[in-house]
Amino acid sequence: MTRQPTFYITHGGGPCFWADLPQPLGPGAYDGLKVYFEGLLASLPERPKAVLIVSAHWESDRPTVTGAARPGMLYDYYGFPDHTYKLRYPAPGHPVLAGQIIAKLEAAGVPAARDDMRGFDHAVFVPMMIIDHEAQLPVVTLSLQRQLDPALHLQIGKALAALREQGVLIIGSGSSFHDLRAIFRPGVGASLDFDGWLQEVLTKHTPEERWQDLLAWENAPGARAAHPREEHLLPLMVAVGAAHAEKGKLDFSEMIGGKAYSCYRFGG
Numbered sequence: 461m462t463r464q465p466t467f468y469i470t471h472g473g474g475p476c477f478w479a480d481l482p483q484p485l486g487p488g489a490y491d492g493l494k495v496y497f498e499g500l501l502a503s504l505p506e507r508p509k510a511v512l513i514v515s516a517h518w519e520s521d522r523p524t525v526t527g528a529a530r531p532g533m534l535y536d537y538y539g540f541p542d543h544t545y546k547l548r549y550p551a552p553g554h555p556v557l558a559g560q561i562i563a564k565l566e567a568a569g570v571p572a573a574r575d576d577m578r579g580f581d582h583a584v585f586v587p588m589m590i591i592d593h594e595a596q597l598p599v600v601t602l603s604l605q606r607q608l609d610p611a612l613h614l615q616i617g618k619a620l621a622a623l624r625e626q627g628v629l630i631i632g633s634g635s636s637f638h639d640l641r642a643i644f645r646p647g648v649g650a651s652l653d654f655d656g657w658l659q660e661v662l663t664k665h666t667p668e669e670r671w672q673d674l675l676a677w678e679n680a681p682g683a684r685a686a687h688p689r690e691e692h693l694l695p696l697m698v699a700v701g702a703a704h705a706e707k708g709k710l711d712f713s714e715m716i717g718g719k720a721y722s723c724y725r726f727g728g
Contacts, residue, residue, distance in 0.1 A: 462505040464624045465728025466617075466703050467711070468632040468696040469497075470721045471516075471587045473643065474537040475544035484646055485717040496712040496723065497590035505728050509627030510554050510598040512561065512620070514695040515583040516634035518603040523565055523616055524573040526601045527558040532579035549585035554598035557628065561602065561620060568619035570612070583633040597629075604694050610675050613694050617701020624727075630702050632695025636722045637686050648718055650682030655713075655720035657681050662700075662708035662724050670708070674700060696724075703727055 473481065476490045501507065517536050518524075531553045535545050558574055565572040580588070584601050605612055617630070624630065636658060637651040657680040661673045674697060677683055677690075687693050700708075703726030712723035 461625065461627050463727065464504065464508050464627060464629045465706075466624065466630040466632070466699040466726045467500075467723065468634070468636075468699040469587060469723045470635045470637075470712075471583050471633045474540055474582060475547060475586060477586065477590060478544050478547065479540050482644065484644065489716050492714045493712065493716070493721075494590055497587055500591050504629070506627075508597060508629035510557050510600065511588070511592075511629045511631060512557070512600050512602060512623065513584045513588070514602045514604070514630070514632045514698045515581055516604070516692040516695055517581045517583040518578070518601065519606040519608075519691065520573065520603040521606060522571045522573045523605050524575050524603040525558040525561045526553055526578050527555050527574040527576040528553045528578075529555055531599070531601075533585065534579040534581040536581045547585065547589065549580055549589050549595055551580075551588065551592065551595040551597060551599045554600050557598065557600050557623075560623070561600065564619050564622070565616065568615065570616060570619060587631075587633060602698070604691060608690050608694055610677060610694065610697050613697035614671060614674065614701040617698035617703070619701075620698070621702040621704055624702065630699060632697075632699035634692035634695040636693075637719050638692035639686060639688055642685075643717060643719065646718060648715075648720065650685030651719040651721070653682030654680060654686035655722055657683075658722060659710055659713075663710055667703075667705040667707075670700065699724070699726060
């Protein structure tokens, strides 16, 4: 079986593909991202057996995986039109894969847990409703550890790397820019500075340099302005940790509402 790549994606703002957003976003702001998601499966070396998504919208004391065979929906956004709370993504879960993830993490010295009640949050179902609109691929969600330690999340990714050889597609779902107060203000803010640093580190630096740079990400230009809180950046660490020595590729880059956003793939 061909090794699957890993991804770090920007999942958009709330249910952005099904809601009209105010300026400077406005209608069509996320059309480019939608097209990117629509083509993601076709870009893979072969169709994955399952998808593991690291969600920026789930934090727990221990890294925790969803274990339900049929996860429900978790509408973890506020103030959107009523119809966005009726969206459905009926993809199956994968209890066996959930158990494998826990076993691999604990073998690497990372205590882990399982949650059979949690449904798909919007970091999962919003992109996956576009990526696999027929909801055929089994999906398991992995939480962040609430201390948001970059070293731990790189280690988590490294512990899960072997899943790629089993046809598991690993996606870190967050956002390369996530200052909610700045999104609806005009201007690029810190997004271009941080985006430029991220591209340099992920696509041009050696894997060893990349690892060290991500550990010290707060020193990057515009880092704390782009990520006042780093939960939307930490899924990247898992994707990179699972990438071994494989080089990163800028897979999507666009100005959305005047801010720079990017998605990356590693390997494949």
